[in-house]
Amino acid sequence: MSAGVRTIGDLSKVTGTKVETIRYYERIGLLAAPPRTAGNYRAYGDAALGRLSFIRRARDLGFGIDQIRALLSLSEKKKRSCKAVDAIAREHLAEVEGKLADLMALRCELDSIIRQCGCGTIADCRIIEALAPVNTGR
Amino acid sequence: MSAGVRTIGDLSKVTGTKVETIRYYERIGLLAAPPRTAGNYRAYGDAALGRLSFIRRARDLGFGIDQIRALLSLSEKKKRSCKAVDAIAREHLAEVEGKLADLMALRCELDSIIRQCGCGTIADCRIIEALAPVNTGR
DNA sequence: CTTGACCCTGTAGTGACTACAGGGTGCAGT
DNA sequence: ACTGCACCCTGTAGTCACTACAGGGTCAAG
The missing domain is CATH 1.10.1660.10 (Multidrug-efflux Transporter Regulator; Chain: A; Domain 2)
Structure with a gap:
């Protein structure tokens, strides 16, 4: 080698x-x-x-x-001392944990939206409704 | 309004x-x-x-x-039908779940690396060691 | 009539690569 | 000696979803 x-x-x-x-x-x-x-x-x-x-x-x-x-x-x-190394790693871990929390919240929200879909027509679609603002598109 | x-x-x-x-x-x-x-x-x-x-x-x-x-x-x-809408949302959910799995694995790995750090000198730092390839930097 | 907040277009920068285009090098086979 | 072919070189532009200017124009209040 x-x-x-x-x-x-x-x-x-x-x-x-x-x-x-x-x-x-x-x-x-x-x-x-x-x-x-x-x-x-x-x-x-x-x-x-x-x-x-x-x-x-x-x-x-x-x-x-x-x-x-x-x-x-x-x-x-x-x-x-490797304190500075430790600090960089911990900082990165904190970033990862932040992203993780964001993504988990996202998953929940997406999941609940999707579960509401009865798969009828688009006019009744809960997914579209969840995205659309209150008074629009009628 | x-x-x-x-x-x-x-x-x-x-x-x-x-x-x-x-x-x-x-x-x-x-x-x-x-x-x-x-x-x-x-x-x-x-x-x-x-x-x-x-x-x-x-x-x-x-x-x-x-x-x-x-x-x-x-x-x-x-x-x-809102099947196509549902499909897009589910596809996105799958992407989110993939990223989530990746990030969770990452967090575990980072966490275990950081926990090994005794915070001595860099020469003994487990974090640097975890990154460095087997036979290098001596 | 000037000040300052807003608006316009167009271009370049972000992070971390990736993908060419248009050429040169090196080696195996004939 | 010649011909492929795989590999190497530089330089530039593209990716995603914006963001940040530079250099100007518009508008309403004071």
Whole structure:
């Protein structure tokens, strides 16, 4: 393992990231621009692979790009306390919980609207009625 | 009530929609272009108000623009069965439930990662470790 | 007759990619 | 040597549903 030099396509396969996405990460400065081969191909080393894997896992956990930027920069300061890391993770957890609450409320509302539908004609449709304002469309 | 003619700002206040958003809905064909005053101001009637309220409620329930387009067009065919309406609502509910499941899984994962953090130094941080790939960054 | 709140169009930005178009590189097979 | 073909390169524009200007015009009150 750890062959040392990989093309962008290799990185793409290994990390499950699209080639365009890797180039995008480079453009926004999340991944460093790697050295190039004679033919101008990107040649990635193991460090780049590790960094990209880190990014992908953080993305899969729903962290935003800026949060990942912060996490990456913290992960290099080995001696410092990980309180800042903890804070970012907790902040993200709070965001997730907020979205979760919103979505659950949404589901309830949708569910109750749908259950009222007797599937007659549209003129009597409770779904349309729930959306329409009080005095309109008659 | 139902004064008959309103400016875009009135519509904005009554429906809680930003002025720019209303113009955006017109641009994408969700709202018809209203008649204009002598000074080239948009002059909305009650029907436009009703339509915009409908759109806002549907957006609040998380329906996408294309779904709303379909719902609006169905809502005008009073005599047809509301099965199609029901189908759109159920499809949306399924999407919401999918997102909900994803977010709940995410919350679990985040939660368990955060609980492992002993808040020592970054070198020992379980959160960073959970993100980093097996053999990297040493 | 000026001030300030409102309105107009058109364009560009958001987040995190994704999808081309139009070209170059590298290697296997013939 | 030549021909495919898969891969790589840059740069730009598109996605969704808005949002935010810039640079101007309109209108009613004081």
